Amino acid sequence: MHLYQPPLEDYNFILHHFLKIEKEDIEGYKDLSPEFTRPIFEEAGKLASEVISPSNKDGDEQGCKLENGIVRTPESFKLAFDKLRAGGWLSLDIEEEFGGQNLPLILSTVTNEMFTSANMSLTMYSGLSRGAYSAIFLHGSEDQKQMYLPKLANCEWTGTMNLTEPHCGTDLGLIRTKAILTENGSYEVSGQKIFISSGDHDLSENIIHLVLAKTPDAPEGVKGISLFVVPKFLVNDDGSLGERNKLSVGKIEKKMGIKGNATCVMNYDGATGYLVGEENKGLKAMFTMMNEARLGVGMQGLAQAEIAYQAALNYAKDRIQGRAIQGKANPDQSADPIIVHPDVRRNLMEQKSFIEGARGFIAWAAVLLDKAKRDGDKNAEGIASLLIPVIKGYVTDKGFEYTINAQQVFGGHGYIEEWGMSQYARDCRIAMIYEGTNGIQALDLVGRKLAMDGGKHMREYLKLVQNFIKEEHSKDFENDFIAPLKKSIEHLQAALLFFMENGLKNPLSAVSGATDFLHLVGLVSLGFIWSKKAQSAEEQLKNPLSDKNFLEAKILTGSYFMNRQLPETRLRLDKILTGEKQVMSLAANQF
Amino acid sequence: MKILVPVKRVLDYNVKARVKADGSGIDLANVKMSMNPFDEIALEEAIRIKEKGNAEEIIAVSIGVQQNQETLRTALAMGADRAILVVATDDVHNDIEPLTVANILAAITLKEGPSLILCGKQAIDNDFNATAQMLSAKLKWSQATFASEIDVKDDIIRVTREVDGGLQTIDAKIPAVVSVDLRLNEPRYASLPNIMKAKRKPLEEINPADLGVEITQRLKVIETKEPDSREAGLILENIDQLVEKIQENVGG
Numbered sequence: 001m002h003l004y005q006p007p008l009e010d011y012n013f014i015l016h017h018f019l020k021i022e023k024e025d026i027e028g029y030k031d032l033s034p035e036f037t038r039p040i041f042e043e044a045g046k047l048a049s050e051v052i053s054p055s056n057k058d059g060d061e062q063g064c065k066l067e068n069g070i071v072r073t074p075e076s077f078k079l080a081f082d083k084l085r086a087g088g089w090l091s092l093d094i095e096e097e098f099g100g101q102n103l104p105l106i107l108s109t110v111t112n113e114m115f116t117s118a119n120m121s122l123t124m125y126s127g128l129s130r131g132a133y134s135a136i137f138l139h140g141s142e143d144q145k146q147m148y149l150p151k152l153a154n155c156e157w158t159g160t161m162n163l164t165e166p167h168c169g170t171d172l173g174l175i176r177t178k179a180i181l182t183e184n185g186s187y188e189v190s191g192q193k194i195f196i197s198s199g200d201h202d203l204s205e206n207i208i209h210l211v212l213a214k215t216p217d218a219p220e221g222v223k224g225i226s227l228f229v230v231p232k233f234l235v236n237d238d239g240s241l242g243e244r245n246k247l248s249v250g251k252i253e254k255k256m257g258i259k260g261n262a263t264c265v266m267n268y269d270g271a272t273g274y275l276v277g278e279e280n281k282g283l284k285a286m287f288t289m290m291n292e293a294r295l296g297v298g299m300q301g302l303a304q305a306e307i308a309y310q311a312a313l314n315y316a317k318d319r320i321q322g323r324a325i326q327g328k329a330n331p332d333q334s335a336d337p338i339i340v341h342p343d344v345r346r347n348l349m350e351q352k353s354f355i356e357g358a359r360g361f362i363a364w365a366a367v368l369l370d371k372a373k374r375d376g377d378k379n380a381e382g383i384a385s386l387l388i389p390v391i392k393g394y395v396t397d398k399g400f401e402y403t404i405n406a407q408q409v410f411g412g413h414g415y416i417e418e419w420g421m422s423q424y425a426r427d428c429r430i431a432m433i434y435e436g437t438n439g440i441q442a443l444d445l446v447g448r449k450l451a452m453d454g455g456k457h458m459r460e461y462l463k464l465v466q467n468f469i470k471e472e473h474s475k476d477f478e479n480d481f482i483a484p485l486k487k488s489i490e491h492l493q494a495a496l497l498f499f500m501e502n503g504l505k506n507p508l509s510a511v512s513g514a515t516d517f518l519h520l521v522g523l524v525s526l527g528f529i530w531s532k533k534a535q536s537a538e539e540q541l542k543n544p545l546s547d548k549n550f551l552e553a554k555i556l557t558g559s560y561f562m563n564r565q566l567p568e569t570r571l572r573l574d575k576i577l578t579g580e581k582q583v584m585s586l587a588a589n590q591f
Numbered sequence: 592m593k594i595l596v597p598v599k600r601v602l603d604y605n606v607k608a609r610v611k612a613d614g615s616g617i618d619l620a621n622v623k624m625s626m627n628p629f630d631e632i633a634l635e636e637a638i639r640i641k642e643k644g645n646a647e648e649i650i651a652v653s654i655g656v657q658q659n660q661e662t663l664r665t666a667l668a669m670g671a672d673r674a675i676l677v678v679a680t681d682d683v684h685n686d687i688e689p690l691t692v693a694n695i696l697a698a699i700t701l702k703e704g705p706s707l708i709l710c711g712k713q714a715i716d717n718d719f720n721a722t723a724q725m726l727s728a729k730l731k732w733s734q735a736t737f738a739s740e741i742d743v744k745d746d747i748i749r750v751t752r753e754v755d756g757g758l759q760t761i762d763a764k765i766p767a768v769v770s771v772d773l774r775l776n777e778p779r780y781a782s783l784p785n786i787m788k789a790k791r792k793p794l795e796e797i798n799p800a801d802l803g804v805e806i807t808q809r810l811k812v813i814e815t816k817e818p819d820s821r822e823a824g825l826i827l828e829n830i831d832q833l834v835e836k837i838q839e840n841v842g843g
Contacts, residue, residue: 043781088783547621
């Protein structure tokens with residue numbers, strides 16, 4: 001069983017050399033020197049590898065158990081969660097007035113990646129709480145904020161998000177959960193919610209459920225949805241816990257992965273709830289934190305690919321099997337480590353070049369979101385909104401693919417449970433599904449984000465990449481990085497042109513290529529990020545004290561991506577250009 | 592009571608040490624360094640003594656290169672109140688010898704007036720296990736080494752020592768120098784708020800000359816070698832061959 005090792009050097013490189021965050025003119029950024037971030041990441045990394053990572057297998061093997069109406073998590077989860085909470089790690093980016101450190105999203109993105117790599121199921125308990133915190137922070141009344149936020153901030157109480165019902169998930173306009181106003185101004189909430197992550201557990205003393213429901217005279221569809229806060233234990237005016245609310249866990253779902261996180265059926269039987277924000281504005285309130293939530297899920301795809309890659313790399317260096325084609329690498333032993341074999345290499349390079357690229361991509365998006373949130377920068381917000389479905393969809397699709405690749409390195413040992421590779425693959429899979437399936441992400445990108453604000457954000461994005469291409473580059477860099485990047489952006493432009501010419505009169509033709517387009521933008525983005533990273537590695541190499549080994553590996557890994565992964569843009573474009581012709585060619589009864 | 596805790600910055604225990612090409616030592620360029628684990632245990636104990644109300648202040652000291660301030664920030668984040676950095680060299684490969692370290696610490700002790708010095712029994716890089724003993728001799732203080740349990744009562748410190756094949760408990764009169772062993776405690780993780788606060792805690796930077804101590808090198812590294820790699824084994828056909836091999840090698 002592999003114990004997680006935090007990639008501290010890569011974080012340092014991405015934050016301080018590629019993004020140069022301390023030079024960004026964003027509120028709260030000027031303190032973020034390497035001296036500032038290093039001790040934070042080192043300690044979080046230590047916790048992740050020494051305390052959190054060892055609990056991961058317990059989540060998979062023991063899972064969560066429903067006993068007498070209460071969900072029990074593995075013992076090691078409680079220990080790890082207590083350490084996270086006691087260390088203040090769960091409130092890193094929470095406002096100071098509610099007990100947090102008010103550090104920017106770029107830092108919590110890094111610490112969350114570490115904790116998620118170490119144990120995704122466990123980290124989800126705090127992740128959902130963060131969502132509940134944001135919803136109440138942005139839309140709750142002053143009393144609600146004072147009552148819930150100080151406790152939610154550090155997960156003394158945790159939170160959940162209740163959207164899905166048995167008959168509706170993507171189309172929330174269909175929900176049936178009812179909320180009836182009572183005389184004292186609270187509501188009685190009744191209905192069934194399913195797939196509720198962290199729905200119940202024994203990691204915190206209270207659970208604050210955020211529930212979407214309809215009032216009796218609400219308008220039809222999504223315009224009639226309201227948001228309610230429904231605590232597991234009612235909270236007295238002095239903040240102490242009162243009686244148990246009328247809600248219960250119907251069952252814990254049996255599922256493919258993330259077994260340490262209790263996915264619950266929640267039954268609300270006239271439970272006391274309190275309206276958050278205005279009636280019928282619930283869906284909008286729930287979706288204001290969508291960007292951060294989807295960035296977080298994209299990061300889960302990356303985090304699982306990372307831990308799986310670490311394990312695969314160790315195994316490839318350790319496992320001896322066969323001889324290197326170019327001659328014995330290890331003549332003293334009966335065989336060579338499998339890392340000498342080109343196909344194992346190819347596999348590891350695929351993983352490494354994706355992971356490091358995706359890490360840069362997500363970090364860049366986090367900086368854009370910080371710029372939007374802290375400085376009110378509309379341009380940054382627009383580009384981030386455009387890229388969020390790409391991060392969610394592309395990074396989780398590929399994150400899963402490369403987790404499977406890492407499993408492949410182990411041969412049969414990857415398929416049995418002992419090595420843990422199967423768990424990574426099963427855990428990772430959910431990220432492609434929840435928080436809007438990846439198909440929905442592609443629709444969001446093509447159907448909404450491209451046209452948002454008159455198509456401004458895609459134009460700004462293209463400009464960023466094109467301006468970079470136009471800069472002066474060395475000849476080697478031009479060949480290895482700029483030439484492939486140029487080609488890929490031509491493919492992107494051709495796809496955009498196709499959408500513009502056909503999309504309006506025949507939306508089917510654009511929508512049929514939505515997933516390919518999402519991947520196309522993902523590929524171009526990683527190509528752009530890798531080029532920028534390689535450029536900063538080149539710059540840094542001029543410093544004689546720099547870590548030559550590390551920086552050269554960066555450039556070579558980037559070159560792998562540019563020349564062996566990025567060409568996929570051609571394939572994606574060709575598929576997009578077929579429009580709906582083949583995709584929609586069969587009648588439903590011909591399947 | 593003030594407690595002084597010297598902390599050394601060493602190659603992180605998770606990092607595989609690589610010998611420099613010229614054999615003069617371990618390659619420390621661009622590798623992860625952290626606080627010597629034994630010193631971390633000493634610091635944890637000091638914090639616990641303070642938390643029990645038996646000490647008022649903890650001073651962490653580190654001797655070496657400028658970057659040792661990272662190690663001191665870690666100490667401050669864990670719970671030291673202030674820190675002193677003695678910049679004794681500008682080359683991380685230049686290991687300051689135990690006697691010089693003891694001289695520097697003795698000078699700091701005279702200046703700061705602690706009654707207890709808690710330190711790791713040895714550093715995991717050179718494994719000398721000498722500084723605490725030299726320091727107590729210099730100061731003419733009580734000495735207790737290899738502590739696996741510590742209890743402070745008034746001016747007596749009761750120390751359970753890990754000795755060959757068992758434990759020995761002794762009472763030492765304070766002031767004392769105590770070196771700690773692995774099983775004394777499990778160091779805490781620094782909390783995020785404390786890491787942030789540590790950035791504002793006082794960290795004083797001085798030179799050995801400020802203390803009137805000269806850096807002298809009495810020891811010379813002749814050679815540093817990686818352990819021999821294990822040679823490939825022999826696969827034997829039967830028990831007779833095995834017996835034969837044993838007789839060949841053991842004689843007999």
